[in-house]
Amino acid sequence: MRPPVSPPGAGGRNSNEAFRKIEAPRMRADLYTAPFLFLLGAAFTYGGWTMDRLEIRQIHPASIPGLVPMLLGVALAIAAIVLFVQARNRQTAETAPEGTKDTTPGSLRDLAKAAALCCIYALGLVGNIPFGIATALFITCFVIAFEADPPKGRAHLIKVAVIAIALGILVAAAMSILFRYAFLVRLP
Numbered sequence: 309m310r311p312p313v314s315p316p317g318a319g320g321r322n323s324n325e326a327f328r329k330i331e332a333p334r335m336r337a338d339l340y341t342a343p344f345l346f347l348l349g350a351a352f353t354y355g356g357w358t359m360d361r362l363e364i365r366q367i368h369p370a371s372i373p374g375l376v377p378m379l380l381g382v383a384l385a386i387a388a389i390v391l392f393v394q395a396r397n398r399q400t401a402e403t404a405p406e407g408t409k410d411t412t413p414g415s416l417r418d419l420a421k422a423a424a425l426c427c428i429y430a431l432g433l434v435g436n437i438p439f440g441i442a443t444a445l446f447i448t449c450f451v452i453a454f455e456a457d458p459p460k461g462r463a464h465l466i467k468v469a470v471i472a473i474a475l476g477i478l479v480a481a482a483m484s485i486l487f488r489y490a491f492l493v494r495l496p
Contacts, residue, residue, distance in 0.1 A: 352381025448476035
């Protein structure tokens, strides 16, 4: 069993060393990710701004097709700025040692799991089975993949599975209803 780790500046013996091992890679990852997210938000905003306004059809300016992408782009850019500033402030509070890896092995494994599940959903499930069922399966599998912890025992696994199934069904139903009746989109 590992001894508890004190937060940086708490005066614990291992506080600075533990901070460098755990937080430094996260700070650098945030610093590298923030500019990419900002550019993505700027691209969304630009794409929404240059989208056809449909003035010919006398569409109200508040319902232009590019409004949602513009709002999402601005929100993403603001979130990227906040992420960058917070990471920069944390880095100046505690300087990271040279030569530390940018990511932990667990985060790369989680990234691979998420990418695989998203590809299976987008390329294999959607379009081949009804949208609601595909979405329920995806959400259920995603929650189980990231929340299930076998060392915690069988009861924990059953609890996670029940919650994942309920969440998958509820979110899939809500999404299907939202797309069908609010957005008037015919789902596959």
